[in-house]
Amino acid sequence: MTPHGSGRWPKKQKSFEQTLWDTADKLRGTVESSEYKHVVLSLIFLKFVSDKFEARRQELIDEGKETYLGMVEFYAMKNIFYLPEESRWSFIQKHSKQDDIALKIDTALHTVEKNNKSLRGALPDNYFSRLGLDVSKLAALIDSINNIDTVEDKEEDTVGRVYEYFLGKFAATEGKGGGEFYTPKCVVNLIAEMIEPYKGKIYDPCCGSGGMFVQSVKFIESHEGNSKDISIYGQEQTGTTYKLAKMNLAIRGIAGNLGEVPADTFFKDQHPDLKADFIMANPPFNLKAWRGNDELSDDPRWAGYEVPPTGNANYGWILHMIAKLSENGVAGFVLANGSMSTSTKGEGAIRQKIINNDLVDCMIALPGQLFYTTQIPVCLWFLTKNKKAQTIAGHSESNHRDRRGETLFIDARNMGSMIDRTHKELTVDDIAEIARTYHAWRGEQKDGMYKDKAGFCKSSTLEEIKSNDYVLTPGRYVGAAEIEDDGVPFEEKMAELTKTLYRQMEASEKLDAVIRKNMEQLGYGQ
Secondary structure, rough: OHHHHOOOOOOOOOOOHHHHHHHOOHHHHHHHHHHHHHHHEEEEEEEEHHHHHHHHHHHHHHOHHHHHHOOOOOHOOOOOOOHHHHOOOOHHHHOOOOOOOOHHHHHHHHHHHHHHHHHOOOOOHHHHHHHOOOHHHHHHHHHHOOOOOOOOOOOOOHHHHHHHHHHHHHHHHEEEEOOOOOOHHHHHHHHHHOOOOOOOEEEOOOOOOOHHHHHEEEHHHHOOOOHHHHHEEOOOHHHHHHHHHHHHHHHOOOOOOOOOOOOOOOOOOOOOOOOOEEEEEEEOOOOOOHHHHOOOOOOHHHOOOOOOOOOOHHHHHHHHHHEEEEEEEEEEEEEEEHHOOHHHHHHHHHHHHHHOOEEEEEEEEOOOOOOOOOOEEEEEEEOOOOEEEEEOOHHHHHHOOOOOOOEEEEEEEOEEEOOOOOOOOOOOOHHHHHHHHHHHHHHOOHHHHOOOOOOOOOEEHHHHHHHHHOOOOHHHHHHOOOOOOOOOOOOHHHHHHHHHHHHHHHHHHHHHHHHHHHHHHHHOOO
């Protein structure tokens, strides 16, 4: 239903992100969408790092340290990139109407990368010159980006907002397959709230544009933790998306190890010895081109399990993540719903061993229409290496009870709100309710006592899961929601329903008679 019965969604006042998008969108016709996002996000990145640089430069002047203005170390010590004059935003804007502006932007990006080691491999290479962009449209985009004040409000994370907005819009407009670099923010938020990545190593084996890492840091900051207590590891196969991730982390001052180069996690694992405390991931759904069975049959990641079958990488991803978990590690990841019940090519046997090894902590069925680029129903898996009672350092109320032999099932398919005609979003309250249920089930005092709730959540034993043929679909366990009793006695309700039925039958007979008469008048009577 549309709001207020109006027949259309209410008009919202344009945000500055939407205004910026409208300007940038004028470039689309002349540029492939896969390239277009890099044009826009590279310019936003350049504006942001320039603003930070200029603010630090002014700070040095105010402190009477003009001698050090050209020294990289005096910027790096504040986690700010040093920019030679030709790579500063002011230089780009000054020459934005000139015919060689594309070359100047490419030179600026190359110079920024060359002067800052942490950006190596992060920025687009020779994009602007190669694309042959319309100078007037490019100039208009530069003018529009110039209006973003990226440093005035430090709490607002303006550039982060713009970046997230654009990533979401690109995912929505690129159609099927175009959103592989972007996981809906509400899904990322939910995973972070569930696994609570306060301290330790965080890993995403298919990190896309780095959204899981960004949200982990936001989670820590919002819960008054210290982002220096975590270290970030990731990997991304697609070269352009790898660059997006490095930029996304850089604009927020997040240090992370995404490997030396973009590479396939299965065939070139760039963190072979990593044992992660938290794994957050959204692997490509049902990756059919995967050849693990043929080419990785002796891989140590499958130790103790069947080799994941060729033709679908889902169980390859699951076993890869299990192999990467530390002794007390927890993983939260998105997979297609089929992963919960499939028995194809030995996948059922792998799931059975995972369950018998007591690694499955929680399963969540999500509502449909959350993703921009697929209508495939999805679920969240939460695995842990340790279900024993344990004390979480620094969080006295987060002590976990002994959950061995138990798994929590949550059916959240009826949650979420429509944000437009085709897309749904989990609300803040939805996320809080799901996370609170899980934390209470784990025994955390701050979330009260856990109780099963028909139609929503159920704590099941290993025996129950075995009796359901090792299927992990929450709907099998939570049952149907209880129907609220309206207090009307059955006899009274039945009498009223019977009256209504008879009235409808009488109306139907009258309508039949009218139709029959009309048919006879037209010469079609019997």
